Amino acid sequence: MRNALKQDHFRTPLWETPFHPRIAALSRANQWYAWSGYKSAHAVRDEELEYFAIRNAAAVFDVTPMVKYRIEGPDAEAFLARLTLRDVARLKPGRVHYTAWCDDQGKVLDDGTLFRFSAAEFRLCCQERHLDWLCDSAIGFDVSIAEVTADIAGLALQGPTSAAVLRRAGFDIERMKPFDLARVTLDGLAVDLSRTGFTGDLGYELFVAPDAALALWDRLFEAGGLLGITAIGYAALDLARLEAGFIVANADFVTAEAAIRADRRRSPLEIGLDWMIDWDKPCHFNGARVLRAEKARGSSRHILVGLDIAGNVPAEHALVYHRGKREVGHITAAAWSPSAKRNIALASLARPYGDRVKDDLWVEIYALRELVYQKSMVRARVVDRPFFAPPRRRATPPGEF
Template identity: 45%
Template sequence: MDLTVKLKNADDIDHIATGVQPTPFHSRTSKLNMNQQWVEWCGYATAVSYMDAHIEYFATRNTCAVFDMSPMRKYRFKGPDAEAMLDRMVTRDVSKQALNTVAYNVWCTDAGRVVDDGTLFRLADDEFIVCCADPCYDWFQLAAVGFDAIEITDISEDLASLALQGPTSCALLKQMGFSGIENCKPFEIVKFPYLSGEMMISRTGFTGDLGYELWIDPKDAEALWDELFDKGYNYGIQPLGDESLDMARLEAGFISPDVEFHGALHTVEPGHDHSPFELGLGWIVNFKKAHFTGRAALLAEKESGNYRRLVKLDIEGNKPAESSILYSGKNCKQEIGYVTSAMWSPVVKANIAYGLIDAKYIDSEIWAEIYHQKELRWYRKVAKCTKVKKPFWAPERAKATPPPDC
């Protein structure tokens, strides 16, 4: 069998990625990355940290920081059937989402297992953009079966994006000339003319603090970065890497793909996928709307109550419970779950974590078996865990409109 790919002409190979690709901001991020440590995200290079993860993290809490989120996958849904198709796919009621707003969402298999999570932007009655961490184009095409009046387009390469996060972020945007940005409410979208085209700004982010996400044509990416760092000097701007972003999102009580959960299409072992209820996302599962994928399975799970719970934990001591097993007693005989994320929180001054607990032990005492190293020697510690309901970090400025100038 001849498996040779026949090309029409040499230009046909231009779209084929060869190795890890630079983002539209790479010419700037690579110069600031003193560590030159990169990881691959959807085929693109993203910085682990630029100099020190804690310096970058503190910028999200005291000044402002910029994270290159261009590798995120972005898909446009356009046409008369766009709303109905998305409403059948995701767990929230899309028909209730107002124009020029953003809503966090998940979409599931028929078995009620999470395929992925992401943000849904409503730009018009018949136009939406979905942003997610992993490629989902094939799933979206399957979900659109039966809907003829819709066009789904992968626009990932058509939008460069930055997350500008921290208490001075709004003041910096005003300094850049985005008049009225202070009136943008959480999860709202505003648009401004900028450089050769248009800037879309959403009051969204992954740090739990005041922040915005900036969406722009890739050809204007470098100019945007330069202006941010030129005018942001007096606002304490810093570049933000993966490590520091992960610290901030854990304090904010946000889950992360491939950390708290694997998408159901990427797991092999039974039980290694998750439902929205297991991940604490029951608040975005709407059973009042019409049928959506996974509805029957999710309703049965909710009524049974027999599902694991992802809980926030305040753990005694100061040794992070990374990769720890959780037990129902100090003797560590009955295993009840495991830690998905853990850290010592510099701002909260607490040893915090996410833990996934088996349903029948959710009301039991929780103890973490922690192994930590000191001068090349390993030590074992058993620490008591206290369940916490609210996010560890949720300052008033994150919701205030207009936010205070810091």
């Protein structure tokens, strides 16, 4: 019996989120993937139309599988300041900030968003599961930590008409600035509402109890019926996040716990997160000594850069060369950007390339044409991110569009 159970473990189905009945009813593509043990849509109907919903209307993406931790107690602030790179004392109640945390060798374990509800209550949202690391790091602090992924259903509502949808749904969002957070109750529906998202556009995230998920979904879709509200999958979101220049764990960098080879791990300075390190905060933080030494010596071995690539063929998984001969790195994410009208990419390069040496970079692209791969070497130049940044993202109050 024990052997039979072991052999059948792969038959265990993926969990379905509280929003799954609505998404499955809309699904025409029938494209699903596994995200943190949940069944998540890669595309609902058509990924291109879903992308244009993000940039021209209102797009709804199910973020329930995002890993969530409730962190609370008298020492919650001190613990999080010790754990993460930023000074949590500067994060006021009712605000959210983007952060990351490292192991003792200064290598990034994950990045995510930290929500502060009160002086002693936080929620940390991220890509991977880290409960053991969080609990080990909390020794000596008066704090309680619990994973609450399954206890909270979440939706990302993104796009130029997202504010208009919320207004029509009865939410007061006029004074909410980017990264603001509020707890609201609307006709008995308790919602944690934040002006955050992963698209680089105007957008919000809404979190409710699982048994209230369908009520929230129906309220939004009723309000957004004439505003182009559309359910989307990850494919469309992935293109939007690339245009915004956002990075994804285990796609654009390998997390320290997931890396098999030590040289695959990255420090914050090697993936463009050095801006968030609060070097002067009063407390010590994980990896601080190593990171300070890396900064002082200029010993970072890699750099993550944005590239503008000639032509219109996406350079997915391509290699990057200097002067067309010396291999200096690889593409981590690439696409033709419909909004920026550019062939864009993120690339991990070996310093000094992409840092001091930015000229004469080439990308090796293989394009499939009539069942034959054709190789081409095309020029690339290092550019600033984001690739696309509409002013509506920061407008307060947001427009109707």
